[in-house]
Amino acid sequence: MAARPERFMESTVKKIVLELGADLCGLAHIESFSQAPPGFHPADIFSRCRSVVVLAKRLPRGAGEVNPRIVYNRANDLNILEVDRLAYLSALAIENLGATAVPLPSDSPYDYWDEAKSRGRGVLSMRHSAVLAGLGRLGRSTLVLNRQFGNMLTLGAVLTDLDLKSDPPAEELCPDNCGLCLKACPSRALDGTTVDQQRCRPHTYGVNARGFGVVNCNLCRTGCPLSLGVRPGPAS
Ligand code: SF4
Numbered sequence: 001m002a003a004r005p006e007r008f009m010e011s012t013v014k015k016i017v018l019e020l021g022a023d024l025c026g027l028a029h030i031e032s033f034s035q036a037p038p039g040f041h042p043a044d045i046f047s048r049c050r051s052v053v054v055l056a057k058r059l060p061r062g063a064g065e066v067n068p069r070i071v072y073n074r075a076n077d078l079n080i081l082e083v084d085r086l087a088y089l090s091a092l093a094i095e096n097l098g099a100t101a102v103p104l105p106s107d108s109p110y111d112y113w114d115e116a117k118s119r120g121r122g123v124l125s126m127r128h129s130a131v132l133a134g135l136g137r138l139g140r141s142t143l144v145l146n147r148q149f150g151n152m153l154t155l156g157a158v159l160t161d162l163d164l165k166s167d168p169p170a171e172e173l174c175p176d177n178c179g180l181c182l183k184a185c186p187s188r189a190l191d192g193t194t195v196d197q198q199r200c201r202p203h204t205y206g207v208n209a210r211g212f213g214v215v216n217c218n219l220c221r222t223g224c225p226l227s228l229g230v231r232p233g234p235a236s
C-alpha cells in the first residue's frame with residue numbers, strides 16, 4: 001500500500017463519506033471491538049481490518065408520521081439501499097487514498113439465522129459499531145439514539161486497513177425515568193437492553209393481500225420522544 005500521511009486521515013475519510021451524502025460519519029478503531037461475539041468481529045470479516053468507518057443516513061421525518069405498513073416500509077427499504085450505495089462509494093473513495101476498504105451490507109443479506117429464536121444477525125452489528133464510532137448510544141428501545149437525528153437513522157459500515165483513531169463516545173440520551181418504548185411495544189419484546197425477535201418479528205413483518213412485504217409495527221421508533229432527536233426548547 002502507498003505511504004500516506006496518517007495525521008489528517010481521520011478528517012479526510014470523514015469528509016469523503018459526508019460529501020458523498022451521509023448525514024453522519026464516525027470512526028471506530030479495531031481495538032474497540034473487543035466485546036464483539038466470535039465470528040462477528042471486523043477482523044473475522046477482513047483479517048487486515050484496522051478501523052471501521054460507520055455512516056448513517058436519516059429517514060425522512062414524515063416517514064414516522066404515517067401508517068407504517070406501505071409507505072414507511074418503502075422509505076426504510078430505499079434508505080437501506082442508499083446506505084449500501086454510500087458504503088460502496090465510500091469504499092472506492094477510501095481505496096483512492098491508497099488503502100483497502102470493504103463495504104458491508106447495512107441490513108441484508110446475512111448468514112446467521114437461529115430458527116428456534118427467529119433471530120438473525122448481520123455480518124457486523126451496525127448498532128454496536130455506531131456506538132463505538134460515537135454516532136449515538138443505544139436507547140432502551142435498542143435503537144441508536146443520536147442527538148441530532150434521534151432514532152430515524154439507517155446505519156452502514158466500511159472496514160479498512162487504515163489505522164484511524166476512534167471518535168469519542170456520544171452522550172447518553174435516554175432520560176432515567178423514561179420507558180415509553182417498552183410500554184408502547186404491543187408484543188412485550190423489549191426489556192430495556194435487548195429485543196426478543198421471537199416476539200417482535202411475527203408482529204412486525206408481514207405480507208399484504210397483494211403479496212408485498214409490509215412493516216406492521218415501528219412503535220419502538222415512533223413512540224420515542226427523542227425519535228427526531230433532541231429538539232431545542234421554546235425560547236424563554
Ligand atoms: S417493532 Fe413493534 S413489536 Fe417490535 S420491538 Fe418495536 S414496538 Fe415491539
Ligand code: SF4
Nearest residue numbers: 139140174178181224
Ligand atoms: S422511549 Fe424513552 S427509554 Fe425508550 S429509547 Fe426513547 S427516550 Fe429511551
